[in-house]
Structures are given as C-alpha cells and as structure tokens.
Amino acid sequence: xxxxxxxxxxxxxxxxxxxxxxxxxxxxxxxxxxxxxxxxxxxxxxxxxxxxxxxxxxxxxxxxxxxxxxxxxxxxxxxxxxxxxxxxxxxxxxxxxxxxxxxxxxxxxxxxxxxxxxxxxxxxxxxxxxxxxxxxxxxxxxxxxxxxxxxxxxxxxxxxxxxxxxxxxxxxxxxxxxxxxxxxxxxxxxxxxxxxxxxxxxxxxxxxxxxxxxxxxxxxxxxxxxxxxxxxxxxxxxxxxxxxxxxxxxxxxxxxxxxxxxxxxxxxxxxxxxxxxxxxxxxxxxxxxxxxxxxxxxxxxxxxxxxxxxxxxxxxxxxxxxxxxxxxxxxxxxxxxxxxxxxxxxxxxxxxxxxxxxxxxxxxxxxxxxxxxxxxxxxxxxxxxxxxxxxxxxxxxxxxxxxxxxxxxxxxxxxxxxxxxxxxxxxxxxxxxxxxxxxxxxxxxxxxxxxxxxxxxxxxxxxxxxxxxxxxxxxxxxxxxxxxxxxxxxxxxxxxxxxxxxxxxxxxxxxxxxxxxxxxxxxxxxxxxxxxxxxxxxxxxxxxxxxxxxxxxxxxxxxxxxxxxxxxxxxxxxxxxx
Amino acid sequence: xxxxxxxxxxxxxxxxxxxxxxxxxxxxxxxxxxxxxxxxxxxxxxxxxxxxxxxxxxxxxxxxxxxxxxxxxxxxxxxxxxxxxxxxxxxxxxxxxxxxxxxxxxxxxxxxxxxxxxxxxxxxxxxxxxxxxxxxxxxxxxxxxxxxxxxxxxxxxxxxxxxxxxxxxxxxxxxxxxxxxxxxxxxxxxxxxxxxxxxxxxxxxxxxxxxxxxxxxxxxxxxxxxxxxxxxxxxxxxxxxxxxxxxxxxxxxxxxxxxxxxxxxxxxxxxxxxxx
Numbered sequence: 001x002x003x004x005x006x007x008x009x010x011x012x013x014x015x016x017x018x019x020x021x022x023x024x025x026x027x028x029x030x031x032x033x034x035x036x037x038x039x040x041x042x043x044x045x046x047x048x049x050x051x052x053x054x055x056x057x058x059x060x061x062x063x064x065x066x067x068x069x070x071x072x073x074x075x076x077x078x079x080x081x082x083x084x085x086x087x088x089x090x091x092x093x094x095x096x097x098x099x100x101x102x103x104x105x106x107x108x109x110x111x112x113x114x115x116x117x118x119x120x121x122x123x124x125x126x127x128x129x130x131x132x133x134x135x136x137x138x139x140x141x142x143x144x145x146x147x148x149x150x151x152x153x154x155x156x157x158x159x160x161x162x163x164x165x166x167x168x169x170x171x172x173x174x175x176x177x178x179x180x181x182x183x184x185x186x187x188x189x190x191x192x193x194x195x196x197x198x199x200x201x202x203x204x205x206x207x208x209x210x211x212x213x214x215x216x217x218x219x220x221x222x223x224x225x226x227x228x229x230x231x232x233x234x235x236x237x238x239x240x241x242x243x244x245x246x247x248x249x250x251x252x253x254x255x256x257x258x259x260x261x262x263x264x265x266x267x268x269x270x271x272x273x274x275x276x277x278x279x280x281x282x283x284x285x286x287x288x289x290x291x292x293x294x295x296x297x298x299x300x301x302x303x304x305x306x307x308x309x310x311x312x313x314x315x316x317x318x319x320x321x322x323x324x325x326x327x328x329x330x331x332x333x334x335x336x337x338x339x340x341x342x343x344x345x346x347x348x349x350x351x352x353x354x355x356x357x358x359x360x361x362x363x364x365x366x367x368x369x370x371x372x373x374x375x376x377x378x379x380x381x382x383x384x385x386x387x388x389x390x391x392x393x394x395x396x397x398x399x400x401x402x403x404x405x406x407x408x409x410x411x412x413x414x415x416x417x418x419x420x421x422x423x424x425x426x427x428x429x430x431x432x433x434x435x436x437x438x439x440x441x442x443x444x445x446x447x448x449x450x451x452x453x454x455x456x457x458x459x460x461x462x463x464x465x466x467x468x469x470x471x472x473x474x475x476x477x478x479x480x481x482x483x484x485x486x487x488x489x490x491x492x493x494x495x496x497x498x499x500x501x502x503x504x505x506x507x508x509x510x511x512x513x514x515x516x517x518x519x520x521x522x523x524x525x526x527x528x529x530x531x532x533x534x535x536x537x538x539x540x541x542x543x544x545x546x547x548x549x550x551x552x553x554x555x556x557x558x559x560x561x562x563x564x565x566x567x568x569x570x571x572x573x574x575x576x577x578x
Numbered sequence: 579x580x581x582x583x584x585x586x587x588x589x590x591x592x593x594x595x596x597x598x599x600x601x602x603x604x605x606x607x608x609x610x611x612x613x614x615x616x617x618x619x620x621x622x623x624x625x626x627x628x629x630x631x632x633x634x635x636x637x638x639x640x641x642x643x644x645x646x647x648x649x650x651x652x653x654x655x656x657x658x659x660x661x662x663x664x665x666x667x668x669x670x671x672x673x674x675x676x677x678x679x680x681x682x683x684x685x686x687x688x689x690x691x692x693x694x695x696x697x698x699x700x701x702x703x704x705x706x707x708x709x710x711x712x713x714x715x716x717x718x719x720x721x722x723x724x725x726x727x728x729x730x731x732x733x734x735x736x737x738x739x740x741x742x743x744x745x746x747x748x749x750x751x752x753x754x755x756x757x758x759x760x761x762x763x764x765x766x767x768x769x770x771x772x773x774x775x776x777x778x779x780x781x782x783x784x785x786x787x788x789x790x791x792x793x794x795x796x797x798x799x800x801x802x803x804x805x806x807x808x809x810x811x812x813x814x815x816x817x818x819x820x821x822x823x824x825x826x827x828x829x830x831x832x833x834x835x836x837x838x839x840x841x842x843x844x845x846x847x848x849x850x851x852x853x854x
Contacts, residue, residue, distance in 0.1 A: 020845030025849055560801065
C-alpha cells in the first residue's frame with residue numbers, strides 16, 4: 001500500500017547515523033531493524049530484538065525523512081528509558097488502552113525533554129493535528145497528542161482540554177508512571193459517554209513517528225477470561241505474525257535472510273594423509289577455566305589439528321583483482337607510514353656518521369667567524385619492526401549467514417578481508433600465519449592452518465583459504481591457547497594474535513554463556529603473560545559487553561558494517577602496529 | 579673543549595619557568611592532597627587520562643601552589659636522548675654545552691613535566707631512569723658530568739593509555755618507577771563549573787555544553803576514538819561567549835574537529851540540536 005516516493009529516505013541510508021544518534025544520546029546499543037510497512041503494521045515497534053522501523057516512510061523525503069527517522073528513534077529510546085515494564089491490561093477497555101498509550105507517549109517525551117529540550121522541536125514538527133475537523137476518537141486522540149506535546153497548540157474541544165488540564169496538573173508527577181492508568185480509565189469513560197465509536201482494528205497511533213506502544217502491555221492471550229469480553233482481539237496494531245506466538249519475541253517478516261548450513265567438509269581425515277599433512281594431525285589437551293569455582297580444569301578441552309581442505313586458488317587471485325584499487329590504496333598507506341625502509345636523515349644534531357657536506361660548511365663558517373650550523377650528522381632511521389602476527393579466524397556455523405545488502409556470507413567477507421590483510425602484511429614484511437577454528441564440544445576443537453609463518457603467501461596457502469568453510473561452534477579459549485603456543489615458538493620481538501569473530505563464544509556442551517566467556521578471558525590473560533598481544537575484531541554489533549570483558553577495554557573493535565570489513569581490516573592493522 | 583655554558587641570567591637561570599599567576603584549577607577529588615604528599619617525598623608521578631581533561635593544567639597549578647618552576651616538554655617520535663639531556667653546540671670559537679630541559683630542571687630544582695611520554699622512542703625514556711630512583715642523578719655521558727638532582731627536582735610524566743597502537747606502550751621498568759594519578763572528565767556539575775569559568779558562558783549554557791560532551795563520550799569505541807574533551811567544550815563556550823549561535827559554535831568546535839565520517843557528523847549535529 002505504501003508505495004514510497006522514489007526519493008523517499010530509506011532506512012538503509014540512515015541506519016548507521018541513527019545508530020550513532022541512539023548510542024550518543026541514550027547510551028543504548030539496541031539493534032535497529034527495518035520492516036516492510038503494511039496496513040496492519042505501519043508504525044514502528046520495539047521488541048527484545050531491537051527497534052523496528054519501516055523500510056521507508058511514504059512521502060518523507062530529504063531532511064524531513066531523516067528527521068522522521070530520528071524522531072522515531074528518539075521516541076522509542078524515551079520509552080526504553082522511562083516506560084515501566086509491560087503491564088497487564090486487566091479490565092482496561094481498548095479505548096482506554098489507546099488513551100493510556102497517548103498519555104504514556106507524552107509522559108516519556110516530557111521526561112526526555114527535561115534533559116534534552118531540543119528534542120521537543122524534533123517531535124513537534126510532526127504533530128499536524130488541527131483544532132477543527134470531525135470529532136471521531138482517532139481525531140481527538142491525535143489532537144490530544146498534539147495538545148500534550150506542543151504548548152503553543154490551542155484546542156477548543158472540552159475533552160481534549162480536560163485531558164490536558166489533568167495531565168498538566170501540578171499534582172501529577174511525570175516521573176511516576178502510575179498516574180497514567182487511572183487517568184486513561186477516566187478519559188476513556190468520557191469517550192464512552194460521548195458515544196464515540198472506537199475501532200481497535202483501524203486505530204493507529206499518530207503522529208507516524210510514534211511506535212505502536214505494544215511494549216507497554218503484556219501480550220494478551222487469546223483466551224483472556226480476566227477482562228471483559230472484547231469485540232476486537234487486536235487492540236493495538238501488532239506485527240503480522242504477532243498473534244500466532246504470544247509472549248514471544250516478535251520478528252518482522254523479511255528482516256532476516258539466513259541460508260541453510262553448508263554441508264560440512266566430509267572425509268577430511270581420510271584425505272589428510274594423502275596430501276602429506278598427516279604429521280599435523282595432533283590432539284593437544286588444554287586446561288579450561290571454570291569461573292564458578294575459580295579453578296582451571298586440567299586437560300579439559302582437546303584441540304585437534306585438522307587439515308585445511310584446498311580448493312582452487314584462483315578464487316583468491318580473483319579477490320585480489322577485484323580489489324585492485326583498494327590494494328593500491330593500502331600500498332600508498334604503507335609507503336606513507338614509512339614502515340619499511342631505513343632512511344638516511346641528513347643534517348641531524350645527533351647521528352652515527354658525520355655529514356661531510358655539513359662539516360665542510362661548518363668549518364667554512366668557523367674560519368670566517370660566523371656561527372656554524374650545528375647539524376653535522378647523518379642518522380640512519382630504522383623503524384625496526386619485528387612482528388609476528390597470527391590471524392585467527394572464527395569458522396563457526398554462523399559465518400554462513402548472509403550479510404544484508406551484499407549477498408555475501410560473513411565467511412566470504414572474512415576471507416576477502418584476510419586476503420587483503422595478508423597482502424598488506426606481505427608488503428610490510430611482517431611474519432604472519434593464518435589459522436582458523438571451530439568446535440564441536442570440548443573434545444573437538446578443530447584447528448585449521450591455512451598459512452604457516454614460514455610459508456610464502458602463495459598457491460598452497462591460497463588454495464587452503466579458498467577451501468575455507470564454516471561449521472559448528474565457537475570455543476575460543478582452547479583455540480586461543482593453541483594459537484598462543486604456536487606463536488610462542490616464534491622468535492619475534494612483538495607478537496600479536498588477531499582474532500576475527502562474528503559472535504560470542506558458545507558450544508554445544510556449555511549452557512552457561514559466561515563459562516566460555518570467562519575461559520576465553522583467561523586464555524587472553526595467559527597469552528598476555530606469554531608476551532603476546534591479543535586483539536579482537538568483532539563482527540557482532542551487539543558484542544560490546546562480552547568482547548570488552550574478554551579482551552579488555554582497548555583491545556577490540558566492533559565493526560558496525562560487516563560489508564566494509566575487507567577495506568577496514570588492513571587499515572586497522574596498520575594503525576594497530578604503527 | 580671549553581665549557582662556555584654561560585648562564586644568561588646568573589641569579590635565577592630558570593626564572594622564565596616560574597609561574598607568576600595562579601592558574602585556574604578546579605579540584606575534582608583528592609588529587610591536590612595526594613600530589614602534595616608525593617612531591618614532599620619527591621616521588622616521580624605519572625598523570626594518566628584522556629586528552630583535554632586537565633592534566634597539564636593540574637601540573638601548572640601544582641607548580642604554582644608549591645612555588646616551584648615548571649619545565650614542560652612535549653615528547654615526539656623524533657626526540658632523542660640529547661633533546662632531553664643536552665648537547666654540545668658549535669659556535670664561532672669552538673663548542674659550547676647546552677643543557678637540555680631535563681638537565682636544567684634537575685640542576686636548578688624545577689618540576690620537569692614530560693607530556694605524552696609514550697610518543698618518545700623507548701630508548702629515550704630510559705635516560706630518566708637514574709633520576710627516578712634512589713640515585714636521583716643524571717649522568718651526562720658526553721660532558722663527563724654527573725648532575726646530582728637539586729632537592730626541589732621532581733619528574734612528572736603524562737601518559738594517555740587510550741592509544742590504539744599496541745606497539746606504543748611504556749616499558750614496565752619505566753612504569754614501575756612512578757606513582758600514578760588517574761584523571762577523567764570531571765562529573766557533570768564540576769565540568770559545567772569549569773566550562774563556565776574558563777569560557778565565560780552562563781551556567782545554563784555550560785551545563786548544556788557538558789551534556790553534549792557526555793553524550794559524545796558514549797560513542798567512544800563506537801565510531802569515535804575519543805569523545806569531546808573538556809577543552810573542546812571550553813572552546814565551544816568561547817565562541818558562544820563571543821555571540822556565536824550555540825549550534826554553530828558546537829559544530830565548529832566539537833563536531834567537525836572530532837570526526838570526518840558523514841554519518842557520525844549527522845548524528846552529532848542531531849545530538850547538539852537536542853540540547854540547544
């Protein structure tokens with residue numbers, strides 16, 4: 001129904017700036033999602049998954065469109081900050097529920113404006129109600145919404161004025177939501193006495209930036225025998241599939257595109273011997289940390305070295321070709337950062353050798369009685385860089401998810417990023433290895449080596465990278481310990497594990513998510529004690545809590561747009577090792 | 579070689595480093611008391627904290643309060659040990675020894691403040707070691723002199739642990755010589771007082787500026803490397819006090835300097851308009 005204008009602002013265009021806006025003003029990391037607006041669900045809604053906004057707003061173009069999205073996010077955030085937990089509807093009639101929604105909307109906006117007065121301007125511009133017009137309930141509700149939001153608005157309707165007076169009364173403490181319910185109840189009775197029709201099926205919250213207020217109420221079971229019988233079961237517009245799964249998290253259709261699991265690389269072990277990789281097949285037991293008892297469980301998890309399946313290395317070369325211009329930029333970046341070559345710095349105050357030209361000039365100055373230039377030396381400036389990097393890739397099943405808007409899997413993007421990063425490290429001359437891991441319970445943490453430190457980044461390594469697949473789970477601790485051990489054998493001055501992951505540690509036999517997190521944290525600490533830095537690149541936008549717990553305040557980055565990983569990773573690496 | 583280190587002002591060679599007027603400093607916690615005790619024990623100190631939160635102002639204030647001269651040196655990558663210690667210079671007659679800032683401070687009893695010490699190369703940082711333990715002396719290898727630190731001398735460094743580069747960190751052997759004071763952006767009420775005092779804007783505007791600053795700090799690690807510092811808020815206040823519209827002032831002094839990302843700029847502009 002809502003065919004947007006061609007130049008309407010689309011959610012995808014503003015998503016990132018909205019996320020910044022939400023994070024800045026409210027310190028909220030809620031996910032922002034889009035849904036396709038329908039007759040039934042045309043207003044934003046809030047679930048445990050995040051804040052759901054329409055893909056576009058019909059007729060909202062240019063500045064107005066962005067502002068509308070911003071108003072919607074700010075309003076939703078005000079709810080999340082100030083609204084009480086969902087309540088039972090109890091004996092409230094649908095019309096009273098609708099009025100309670102209007103009052104609650106006004107209440108949370110007022111509270112938000114107390115701190116941030118400028119938000120009022122943002123919201124008020126979308127209130128378009130006029131004091132004239134038909135006096136249907138929908139109309140009055142919109143007028144009331146405006147009367148409560150806009151102090152300059154005048155209305156002559158007695159009901160609107162009564163509601164406004166009640167709301168503005170000095171006895172009302174806005175910070176305490178308990179006044180909303182009785183006030184809505186009284187105002188609802190008035191509507192009943194005015195014999196105004198209320199149709200819950202057609203009622204929509206207005207103005208458009210406001211969400212459907214479904215977060216205020218406990219989802220109502222069909223067989224609600226507690227309240228009075230209602231002619232309409234759906235009080236507020238619910239998401240399309242809302243009535244089929246009460247109490248569940250409501251998910252908008254079309255929000256997710258997840259493809260099925262790729263077949264697991266079967267018969268890996270059989271081929272291992274043929275390819276001469278048999279000596280890799282080792283099982284190494286590692287301890288695991290149990291945070292509940294603060295003890296290390298000895299030999300609790302087993303890392304199994306698994307051979308990497310080679311595929312056609314041409315796929316990797318194709319990536320390099322596709323990113324030709326990006327590689328050139330990386331090259332320029334490396335040259336610009338002067339990481340590589342020692343430089344002869346002439347005319348220095350200090351240095352290893354004398355700068356003959358400068359000395360001659362100085363002597364001439366001395367003989368002729370002038371003050372000589374004291375900068376007589378040549379210094380060789382070596383940016384000494386002795387660094388070994390182990391890139392550790394999370395190869396769990398979730399890396400097979402498609403990244404929205406690209407048609408590529410997370411794994412493909414991780415592969416691309418790794419290839420570009422490898423090109424950068426190769427050019428700088430850092431020693432690096434590329435390994436990956438996935439897990440299937442504590443006895444089977446599979447550890448794959450795509451490129452060794454000693455191996456050139458050529459066909460063998462490329463073939464293995466091309467054959468990389470994602471499966472199973474993410475048991476980080478064991479893999480980190482194994483990586484630490486391999487890196488310890490390197491003789492470099494500085495050592496770094498760069499972990500690229502798309503989710504938190506989990507495994508089939510660990511039901512307490514904190515268990516694997518704390519174990520991973522322990523593994524990071526052990527690495528640090530062995531003189532190895534660990535840095536995490538997380539592709540999970542909700543990663544903050546656990547990633548900072550595991551890796552420490554400054555040792556991680558969360559990518560807000562996974563699709564930009566390939567172009568971001570090499571830059572991050574250069575900055576990190578500058 | 580003749581030593582011609584002729585002092586320019588024989589009476590007080592470090593007169594120019596004395597602080598005449600009381601610098602404005604608003605105490606946030608116990609830091610003054612702690613620092614005074616540390617100075618009394620001549621304990622080398624490290625001031626930690628994000629940029630623009632008042633580290634340098636604090637040390638200026640303390641130097642003034644203790645009546646000691648303050649020699650400040652901003653460290654950079656190209657700094658060598660002799661930039662700290664001193665060097666021979668050529669002149670028409672021959673050579674002349676020139677004390678470096680660290681030697682000057684040690685010889686005549688100043689507080690020597692090395693700003694952003696991680697920026698200096700690691701071998702450079704090592705020259706401060708003999709000054710920071712029981713020896714309290716500074717060997718001038720080239721001049722063949724051992725400078726005993728003046729009883730008033732104290733070494734202070736600043737260190738911003740937020741640096742993203744893992745290769746830039748102080749050695750443990752350096753870190754462990756110092757006591758450390760942690761600095762953060764002060765709490766809103768105090769920060770507003772500071773912004774108001776320094777820039778001359780009304781308390782109401784100052785409070786709003788501080789709120790904007792706080793909001794931007796939520797974005798640290800989420801697209802911003804660092805939120806707006808107290809210093810930036812003061813800059814915004816300066817412009818507002820000169821009659822610039824607050825939204826424009828914040829754009830110029832907060833939003834534009836802090837990010838080049840168009841989306842981030844848009845979000846921060848929206849944050850500013852939420853307050854003004």
